[in-house]
Amino acid sequence: MPLFDVYPLYDVTPVCAKGVHVYGADRKKYLDLYGGHAVISIGHQHPVYKRRLKKQISRIGFYSNAIQNPLQKQLANEIEAQSDCRGYQLFMCSSGAEANENALKLASFHTEKSKIVAFKNAFHGRTSAAVAATDTPKIIAPLNAQQEVIFLEFGDEDALEKTLSKEDVCAVIIEAIQGVGGLDMPSKKFMKSVEKGCRKYNSCLIADEVQSGFGRSGAFFAYQHFGVTPDIISMAKGMGNGFPVGGILVHPNIEPWYGMLGTTFGGNHLACQASLAVLEVLKKKNLIEHAANLGEAFKARTKTIKGIKKVKGHGLMLGLEFDFEVSELRKKLIYEHRIFTGGSSNKKLLRILPPLTIQQKHLDQFLDALKQSL
Numbered sequence: 001m002p003l004f005d006v007y008p009l010y011d012v013t014p015v016c017a018k019g020v021h022v023y024g025a026d027r028k029k030y031l032d033l034y035g036g037h038a039v040i041s042i043g044h045q046h047p048v049y050k051r052r053l054k055k056q057i058s059r060i061g062f063y064s065n066a067i068q069n070p071l072q073k074q075l076a077n078e079i080e081a082q083s084d085c086r087g088y089q090l091f092m093c094s095s096g097a098e099a100n101e102n103a104l105k106l107a108s109f110h111t112e113k114s115k116i117v118a119f120k121n122a123f124h125g126r127t128s129a130a131v132a133a134t135d136t137p138k139i140i141a142p143l144n145a146q147q148e149v150i151f152l153e154f155g156d157e158d159a160l161e162k163t164l165s166k167e168d169v170c171a172v173i174i175e176a177i178q179g180v181g182g183l184d185m186p187s188k189k190f191m192k193s194v195e196k197g198c199r200k201y202n203s204c205l206i207a208d209e210v211q212s213g214f215g216r217s218g219a220f221f222a223y224q225h226f227g228v229t230p231d232i233i234s235m236a237k238g239m240g241n242g243f244p245v246g247g248i249l250v251h252p253n254i255e256p257w258y259g260m261l262g263t264t265f266g267g268n269h270l271a272c273q274a275s276l277a278v279l280e281v282l283k284k285k286n287l288i289e290h291a292a293n294l295g296e297a298f299k300a301r302t303k304t305i306k307g308i309k310k311v312k313g314h315g316l317m318l319g320l321e322f323d324f325e326v327s328e329l330r331k332k333l334i335y336e337h338r339i340f341t342g343g344s345s346n347k348k349l350l351r352i353l354p355p356l357t358i359q360q361k362h363l364d365q366f367l368d369a370l371k372q373s374l
């Protein structure tokens with residue numbers, strides 16, 4: 001039976017991985033500056049991750065949300081302690097799209113409204129409302145197009161005010177640092193206006209931290225660089241270091257009722273342990289500060305490379321913009337220098353999303369390879 005052919009693939013077959021490296025069936029060693037799409041946060045096969053998952057699976061791997069699972073509470077407490085999101089409530093699911101789908105649904109329940117405001121170039125996932133709020137018409141099926149979404153430009157305060165003042169918007173969903181779209185960010189002033197507008201007109205502010213959360217941007221959540229308070233925060237990717245886990249943090253102003261949200265797999269024992277492992281290593285190894293420092297040092301070093309037009313992002317969520325399309329450059333990096341990098345919907349931008357355990361020497365290796373490839 002053929003696979004449903006929706007992914008263009010590189011000719012590399014990873015068979016094992018350790019730390020910041022992936023090893024192919026060709027016995028070659030690749031430097032992973034992509035992290036499997038910003039997923040590998042504490043490094044491949046981290047001993048804490050392996051220990052927690054092995055121990056858990058030898059006891060109980062899964063049961064549904066109909067029973068007590070103290071690991072969920074432990075995880076909620078640890079997220080609260082590390083993120084400083086005081087009083088929020090945790091609901092767990094299994095992917096980024098599902099986290100956003102739940103966030104949007106919750107906003108709609110809470111405000112009793114149905115329109116969504118999203119931003120140009122946004123990416124929020126591929127399910128119903130999440131994909132409708134994604135600014136890529138090609139991936140929106142007629143079924144999804146029934147959602148009412150208004151796409152605004154970052155910085156367009158007049159349009160924001162005009163749209164929210166109609167009082168029919170349940171949520172403004174925003175990536176503080178755009179991922180798939182190409183690392184663009186709103187200004188602090190605009191982010192504050194979004195927060196103010198949401199308060200004034202009773203819409204929920206949803207921070208999509210699926211890609212930028214869990215330390216990647218050099219803060220626990222990227223919106224924290226902007227000093228706003230979201231009503232709902234969506235998370236996934238780095239939260240589980242490869243184990244499918246997602247979730248939302250819900251502001252104490254939003255009250256739950258039985259049956260409001262639900263999932264079979266979300267928050268299972270293994271998922272909780274994977275995320276607890278991530279948090280344990282983030283704290284022990286001070287990885288958020290490490291990401292912030294390394295990102296700044298990397299940005300400074302890129303100044304010496306001719307051909308880079310712009311460096312975008314924060315921490316270890318970075319984008320290098322060139323004045324040419326980067327698909328050939330990515331191929332050169334992977335096949336000649338054995339370095340994985342990411343692309344984006346901005347075809348001229350190379351994305352750097354390494355495990356947060358990466359060291360300066362690895363980034364220097366990349367910059368050398370880049371110089372040779374340009």
Ligand SMILES: Cc1ncc(COP(=O)(O)O)c(C=O)c1O
Nearest residue numbers: 095096097123124125179210211
């Ligand atoms: C910001 C953001 N939101 C949501 C998603 C969707 O996550 P998933 O692929 O886990 O459904 C992504 C995936 O790239 C993302 O970058």
